[in-house]
Amino acid sequence: MVDLIASLAHCVCQTLLPELRLESLDPHNPVVVHALPAPWRCLGAGNYAAVFAHPAYSDQVVKVYAPGRPGIESEVEVYGRLGDHPAFSQCYFSQGNFLILKRLLGVTLYDALHRGLAIPPPVIRDIDAALDYARSRGLSPHDVHGRNIMQRDGHGVVVDVSDF
Ligand SMILES: Nc1ncnc2c1ncn2[C@@H]1O[C@H](COP(=O)(O)OP(=O)(O)OP(=O)(O)O)[C@@H](O)[C@H]1O
Numbered sequence: 001m002v003d004l005i006a007s008l009a010h011c012v013c014q015t016l017l018p019e020l021r022l023e024s025l026d027p028h029n030p031v032v033v034h035a036l037p038a039p040w041r042c043l044g045a046g047n048y049a050a051v052f053a054h055p056a057y058s059d060q061v062v063k064v065y066a067p068g069r070p071g072i073e074s075e076v077e078v079y080g081r082l083g084d085h086p087a088f089s090q091c092y093f094s095q096g097n098f099l100i101l102k103r104l105l106g107v108t109l110y111d112a113l114h115r116g117l118a119i120p121p122p123v124i125r126d127i128d129a130a131l132d133y134a135r136s137r138g139l140s141p142h143d144v145h146g147r148n149i150m151q152r153d154g155h156g157v158v159v160d161v162s163d164f
């Protein structure tokens with residue numbers, strides 16, 4: 001696992017960052033990806049960062065903060081406090097403006113609403129339990145919105161802990 005993460009970090013530095021062009025045009029809207037080298041794929045963008053996957057690393061994602069957007073250090077700290085919990089990702093590595101995180105599968109509740117997909121009550125119960133767990137670890141979860149929660153197979157997960 002350590003070797004895998006080291007090789008992904010190397011791949012990020014060699015193949016992603018040199019050609020990636022990310023811009024936060026407005027702090028209240030998602031960052032814009034102007035250029036992304038193949039074979040990287042963009043999985044989503046938030047107001048601080050965009051998240052990418054490489055086909056050779058199916059269980060990890062790379063979250064890159066846009067120039068001028070703060071918060072990466074506190075996100076690393078939050079993951080340190082959360083430890084290993086099924087409703088959260090994990091941070092394996094961070095350097096400069098990027099993090100390597102555990103990949104979470106599912107559909108954001110924002111996309112579920114747009115696509116007319118049902119959101120079963122256990123999804124919301126999982127999220128409530130996850131937020132209670134975060135509070136029990138001394139955190140104050142906020143910014144819990146539809147793009148920061150995903151559902152899969154009737155379970156809920158929190159994809160973004162940057163404002164906890
Ligand atoms: N661990 C992950 N696995 C899979 N997809 C992810 C993961 N983390 C983030 N994503 C996707 O990338 C999108 C943007 O990531 P994230 O919400 O962490 O960015 P952000 O800029 O911190 O957001 P915000 O504007 O809410 O602060 C998410 O909405 C989700 O679609």
Ligand SMILES: [Mg+2]
Pocket residue numbers: 046047147148160
């Ligand atoms: Mg987000």
